[in-house]
Amino acid sequence: MAATITAFEHSPDRGQGLARDMRVRWAFEEVGQPYEVRLVSFTALKEPAHRAVNPFGQIPTFEEDGLHLFESGSIVLHLGERYPGLLPPDADARARAITWMFAAVNTIEPPILELQNAVLLEAKEAWTAQRLPAVKDRIRKRLDELSAYLGSADWLDGAFSAADLMMVTVLRRLGPSGLLDEYPGIAAYIARGEARPAYQRAFAAQLAVFEQGSGG
Amino acid sequence: MAATITAFEHSPDRGQGLARDMRVRWAFEEVGQPYEVRLVSFTALKEPAHRAVNPFGQIPTFEEDGLHLFESGSIVLHLGERYPGLLPPDADARARAITWMFAAVNTIEPPILELQNAVLLEAKEAWTAQRLPAVKDRIRKRLDELSAYLGSADWLDGAFSAADLMMVTVLRRLGPSGLLDEYPGIAAYIARGEARPAYQRAFAAQLAVFEQGSGG
Incomplete structure (x- = not known):
């Protein structure tokens, strides 16, 4: 079954x-x-x-x-x-792919979830408009770093792997924020995932x- | 080496x-x-x-x-x-331990990081005092669920594993918040980890x- x-x-x-x-x-x-x-x-x-x-x-x-x-x-x-x-068959490449899976959910996703909470749960609060720039800046910091790392590579570490699957789906949550417009390299990376x-x-x-x- | x-x-x-x-x-x-x-x-x-x-x-x-x-x-x-x-030698128990490792970093830790950002990065903002109760409530929701799941068990799933190592270290970040005082079962779980x-x-x-x- x-x-x-x-x-x-x-x-x-x-x-x-x-x-x-x-x-x-x-x-x-x-x-x-x-x-x-x-x-x-x-x-x-x-x-x-x-x-x-x-x-x-x-x-x-x-x-x-x-x-x-x-x-x-x-x-x-x-x-x-x-x-x-x-996952890559090579043991070291496999371990690195798992590192990136954790980076997707524990380094990239938390500031994205914070933005989501601000927009969905605190939308009507007086402070939200003032807070949003700093919340978005925390995401930008990670996108700057991810962008610098990726450079012109197609995927995070050699061939496509579960690392990219996790990272692309985490990054897609930024769609409604407009932040991806500032990062054409990351937008292209997401598009490569979506094209599979x-x-x-x-x-x-x-x-x-x-x-x-x-x-x- | x-x-x-x-x-x-x-x-x-x-x-x-x-x-x-x-x-x-x-x-x-x-x-x-x-x-x-x-x-x-x-x-x-x-x-x-x-x-x-x-x-x-x-x-x-x-x-x-x-x-x-x-x-x-x-x-x-x-x-x-x-x-x-x-990690447990049994394949199913091993997979469940890994599930709990991800739960620690992707379900429990994000609201804790949000509290940490509020306290450390937004300490001087006018809105922080008003925001904190809701930020803490998001953590309480997860602690309620974790507490209900744990019940009187010593560890998350049978014997101590990497799942508990990750969960205990994530939960310890709540120390300064005082929230753990509300959850004696979780405090005892953390203490069991610390006693190893x-x-x-x-x-x-x-x-x-x-x-x-x-x-x-």
């Missing part, structure tokens, strides 16, 4: 592929493995049945042969370890869920 | 073991492997020589036999894969750097 992942029944990103199931869908497509999707409502996310799989009430989760995982980074890494296509056939199949699959849900 | 890691020459935590080299030091002690430490000044962190190893100008980094890694989570995972003592002999050796080693630096 194919592995089963969970995704939002009604994704707040309206099919833009910003929800974290996109990372896992893309990983399945890169390794060419089938997967089933179980859609979860916002209410069900917070109920005991889902919390038994993910104590934090989030998507995505992963289930296969009695193994339950959560955290998109961990699921992508699990797939990369089981199937060729996401595996990405496109994953994007189409999550968009179909949104379109079916909104049309029903 | 032993592996070499980097740490702050003058740690801003003044020897409290909150800097991220503590995670890597603790991991080395759990697996019983020697390591060398190269201390880096704040100026040197941002210079090309260090950025060649970590493009984001952070500590810790890891170097062994020509392999360079950064990101504490990735280095701890690398050690866990190479030596027994940090490997933790204590690592803590003493990083404290010695601070004491030598401040006494010199």
